[in-house]
Amino acid sequence: MKLNVTEMGEGAPVVLLHGLLGAGQNFGAVQKALAADGFRVLALDLRNHGASPHAEGMGYADMAADVAETLRAEGAWPAAIIGHSMGGKVAMALALAEGAGVSRLLVADIAPVTYPSPLFNAYIAAMRAIPLRPGLTRREADAALVAAVPAAPLRAFLLQNLVFTSDPPAWRIGLEAIAAGMPDIGGWPDLPGRYDGPVLVLAGETSDYVQPEHWPIFQRLFPAAERAKIAAGHWLHAENPQAFLAAVRGFLTA
Known part of the structure; x- marks a missing residue:
């Protein structure tokens, strides 16, 4: 399905994917800052969220397909993808399914594993x-x-x-x-393939979502993955926007 998009700026495309029960607008300050840096920044509402259409099914393969369809329609393919929490899982699923459309991937405080919810x-x-x-x-x-x-x-x-x-x-x-769809949202499917492009796993220092035992899974699926932490909890882009932006800028321009 075609998702609702809020767009700012001109330049290389950067895509923002929000977490569960959020919307693209949650990245408002980040979007404005990156647009001012010379990027074309697209904040998407994932299916059943924000102003996007509603549909049965919250599987990550389906949500990643929604994002791919939307970005192709917007002429923003390939793009750098930044996803937080549920949006981070969508971003990882997209990179594994359609790696040619993902120039680089930032996963914010989530791992490709099943979580209790x-x-x-x-x-x-x-x-x-x-x-x-x-x-x-x-x-x-x-x-x-x-x-x-x-x-x-x-x-x-x-x-x-x-x-x-x-x-x-x-x-x-x-x-x-x-x-x-909560079982699918909390879970992680056994997706084929791997993504060899640049990946940053950015975690909150006081969050427990990304654990040391998750790192071998990241390395298997994303061999070039690097990791970093900032002083924040799970909602790191809201709790410490300056540090989050600094990490994002460094990754996008590396």
Whole structure:
């Protein structure tokens, strides 16, 4: 499917792929900075996210095919691909399937392995339980998430997906398809091939998503992979944007 794209700047194409329950807009500051550096920066909404179409299935082969179709349609092929979390898995799947279209790959705080996802399952269950009645306010929706999502910034992140300008409010994301696809999202398929281009695995120092035991898997699939860490947790581009941008700039211009 053709995905929704927000584009800024001119130059060599750089593609930004967001994480679960996010959208391309989450990379807004990064996109503006890289566009100012002389890159053509495309932030995509993955399927069932943001303003992109909804569809059954959240497998990484399908999501990577969506990205490839979109970039070809946009004339942004090949491109440097930057993916965070779920978007990082999509980026890796794309590089393995269509390496000629990936000039270089930055994987932000995720590994090509299966993760347990009890927290995100709880978040999604709480989102699905919000009563979408006429007159529902943002404050009421926020209150409905407190038990499952104690952190206010995370609740605000999740509620960016709820459209309050409609009556009753409605999810703009394909929440049911995402819920059904959680086993695939948390997992990692046995994909063939390998990608020999430049790869940077950028992890957050206080995140536990990328572990030493994951490195042999990276090396098997991405023989040229290098690794680095910045002072941040899992949402490293939001928690430490300056360090994230410095790492991205260094990698794109290496």
